[in-house]
Amino acid sequence: MLHYCIAHLAYHFSRQLPKRSRAKLPKSSRYCGQPLLINLTSFIIFTFIMTGFTVVLTLMDPVSHEVKVTFHMYGVGSFAQGIITTAFTVTVPQCANTTPELYYLSLVLSVLSVLATVFIVFLIPFWLAEVLYPGMVLNGRSQSGVCHKPVASYPYLWHV
Structure with missing residues (x-):
């Protein structure tokens, strides 16, 4: 319900803005050289999978061998996702000018991925x-x- 509520509120609040102010910049000026948006989408998919593993690991007692193996394979994929996110973010500092929200989100996710890797x-x-x-x-x-x-x-x- 939270996601529905946020989308609902965003829709109604966006209608308070004049149509000409909703998207000021032309599309060509909002371009980033790396596929940060695609990478963010895959990061969101990993978040959904993480939610599933969180539920399964907290409810199962004992945790089956198959679930453990699958979870550790997910960990390898998550590690690869973190490396890709960090590599994409480091190679395009100019995206901070063109798509700052996307770049700074990728930067935060990169730092968190590095910290999680150090912990593991x-x-x-x-x-x-x-x-x-x-x-x-x-x-x-x-x-x-x-x-x-x-x-x-x-x-x-x-x-x-």
Whole structure:
């Protein structure tokens, strides 16, 4: 309903503007060299998929192996999406003049993608240690492991 309401309000508020003021710039002056809009569209698709995974991962207990594998494949795709977004954004700083909203949104998404990648890269050694030496990082039964103290009140906060 939120999306419907926003579109409904935008429609009615846009009708308050005179027709000649709705789109002042000619189309040719609003051009960006990279496909930032297409990239943003794919980012939105990834957001919808992320919403589905969020619902599934929070409701399933235990999470099946197939869902875990699919989720990690989605993670690889999300990583690739972040790299593409960052590459497109870095190569076209002139889009800040022609399509500033699109460029700055891409810039924000690039920064967030880089921060998320840094966070996941930080977690990879813990995941590998847990796979190679089960219970070394966090053992819930014996309440021991390298990460037991920091996550004692939030078990398996870092792991899917």
